[in-house]
Amino acid sequence: MPVELHYENNIAIIRLNRPKARNALNSEMIEKLQEIVSEISELNLRAAIFVGEGKAFCAGADITELLNKTPVEHLHKIQIGQALFQQINELKFPTLASIHSMALGGGLELALACTFRICSPTAGLGLPEIKLGLIPGYGGTQRLPRLIGVSKALEMVVSGKIVSAEEAYNIGLVNQIIEMQDPIASAKEYLDALAIQFPAAIHQIMQAVQSATDLNIHQGLELEAELFVECTQSDDATEGIQAFLEKRSANFSQK
Template identity: 45%
Template sequence: MNYETTWETLLCEVNEQIATITLNRPKVLNALNARVFDELEAVFTALSNDPSVRVVLLTGSGEKAFAAGADINELAATDATTGEAKARRGQAVFRLIETCGKPVIACINGFALGGGCELAMACTLRLASETARLGQPEVKLGLVPGYGGTQRLPRLVGQSAALRLLLTGEMIGAAEALRLGLVDEVVPTERLMTRAKELALAIVAMAPLAVAGCIEAVLRGSELGIDDAMKVEASIFGRLCGTADKAEGTAAFLEKRAPKWTAR
């Protein structure tokens, strides 16, 4: 796939096995509309099936916003039936991002509100600039988050902290988001993408099947009791023991050389 094809709402480029996707609607603070969801689905489906891409960086164009939320004009036109369909659509696309098999790093520059915050939470890791602002303000519109926010937020920050943010619609800064565990690291704005690439390159150096296995084990295990989750871990461990990469990794360690991964 030509990732640099003409997207209406996105930019995408691939370098050094790292794909960078940029939400590109700066005039509306990268608000999420139906077209954005269609294009996110298309590009992440392609990336998940591309072995040459090992890590994905996701950010927003301009300095003001990662994504300021759902398109309010679209929301205003929904009723009970179309509203549920809209929520299910957003949930499905964000779940695709979460389970695409590649680490996805949200690079949060500016506002990540409502659907934008939910998009960031669907990513594997979250880096925030010092000027980032995050929140779930849906209660101010007479709504609840509809793209997974009520489920992922408590898993990240705990039930009490999540309810405080959900019930007040409060917008918090990067430092508070880091304290709560909503983001993993805060960096100066000018260092955001550089730091994200450093982290991505560190992951690229690891065994790709093992990286995918770690993500799979955590996601599947988080939905199970501890005993069943341990079985999932053992199954993935056993599966990886039969791979060429495991043989290469152990041989390289014993021979004191750098491994050469083949994703087999």
């Protein structure tokens, strides 16, 4: 299968498995990712981890599929990919791209759709579409400036340069650089360090923070207040407050 899914300890592991093509995203992979994301979106998971098989996380879109297409066909293909990555972005639990090597073009756009990104010291990240006379089409021009700022995003997209792990960390493109013998194990360690165990509250945090660039301060504060009230009605909030008052460790139910 070009994309594989399995579950470990309430975490979805999604593996891009087209190593001979450096996991370049073709139509078959996009279709399989749609099925997987739709499946996991119905579950109350702790997190989802995206990894790549072989020498690359994902080298981008499959260039062979760009030839001999009409404008309507190109638009349809782009809209499908955008919708998929937006669905990943809107999942109710955190997502993590564990980048052991190259994440280019659509591969970086997939990572940008995730909540967090970690990479190995030897990873390279970039949006090199300009070198084909194209622009990013799976959300890169929208998510990258929201993450690292307009000036740096323009620099990356206009030049098409591949940034090192160190530069990616310095500009806020990745959350952490980790020595990776196993991208899945490294991803789990990162999630464990974050102590992610409250799916409901995490979802509300993600909603609030991700809306910050789209809403003015008054709208953002209103949303924050609404989401705070939602959290207070959860079983975990009741347990957490009671445990604090009783000076004991909380026993959360993830509800």
